[in-house]
Amino acid sequence: MIDPACPDAIESVFEILDGKWTLLLLRDLFNGVKRFGELRRSLHPISPKTLTDRLRMLEEHGIVTRTLYPGVPLHVEYELTERGQRLQPIFAAMRAWAESEGTCLNKKTAESHSSHA
Amino acid sequence: MIDPACPDAIESVFEILDGKWTLLLLRDLFNGVKRFGELRRSLHPISPKTLTDRLRMLEEHGIVTRTLYPGVPLHVEYELTERGQRLQPIFAAMRAWAESEGTCLNKKTAESHSSHA
């Protein structure tokens, strides 16, 4: 049953989590304050454009805060808000499911060979 | 910290939930067995192509089963597997988050000044 007052609450949440690097990005931020370059290295082949896009989107949704420390060289820190921290149960539920299903579910569950990444 | 044995479990789950109508589709299926046309009407402006795509994807992931009842006219039923049913806690977590944040989070959080939470 869906709360009538909030019919597509789930979609709203999903909207926040959507995007190619969002989950990994949040995972990093759950571990504490991070700098732009730090995230970039951690997410490895992510482009600066995409990383910025994700960060801005999360900012708009009130999930992360951006803090600029003036000076040269630049220093910017990203940190989860309280609201962002509260997303953790969702991650926990996802992880729990994946683990309970065993085998980490290979991306190609129903096939023997993979062709899509 | 992430389970080292399953580093991107969350991504795997997200991969299943991804796609434009997946969440609403699953929401419908949580309510019981559904027929193609039934889902199509419920998801309203969804195209048959997309609905089929989602259904097939979920089938491949072992989330739903497709049952064909031969005869004319055709009769096909879709139903969640046990594996699919176990996704519910994830939905519950998402819904809980959205509701705890109040206001169902309008898609345009940052547009107007929603200083009141």
Place this chain on the structure above:
DNA sequence: CAGCATCCACTACGATACTG
């Protein structure tokens, strides 16, 4: 009824180069 085939529009993402 329950799809499949085809074409098309859109947009998300990546690569690259440049700037305060």
Place this chain on the structure above:
DNA sequence: CAGTATCGTAGTGGATGCTG
């Protein structure tokens, strides 16, 4: 360091028409 600007590409979803 932390981005922005621009461009190109690939994938994703929609519209439509046809079929078992």
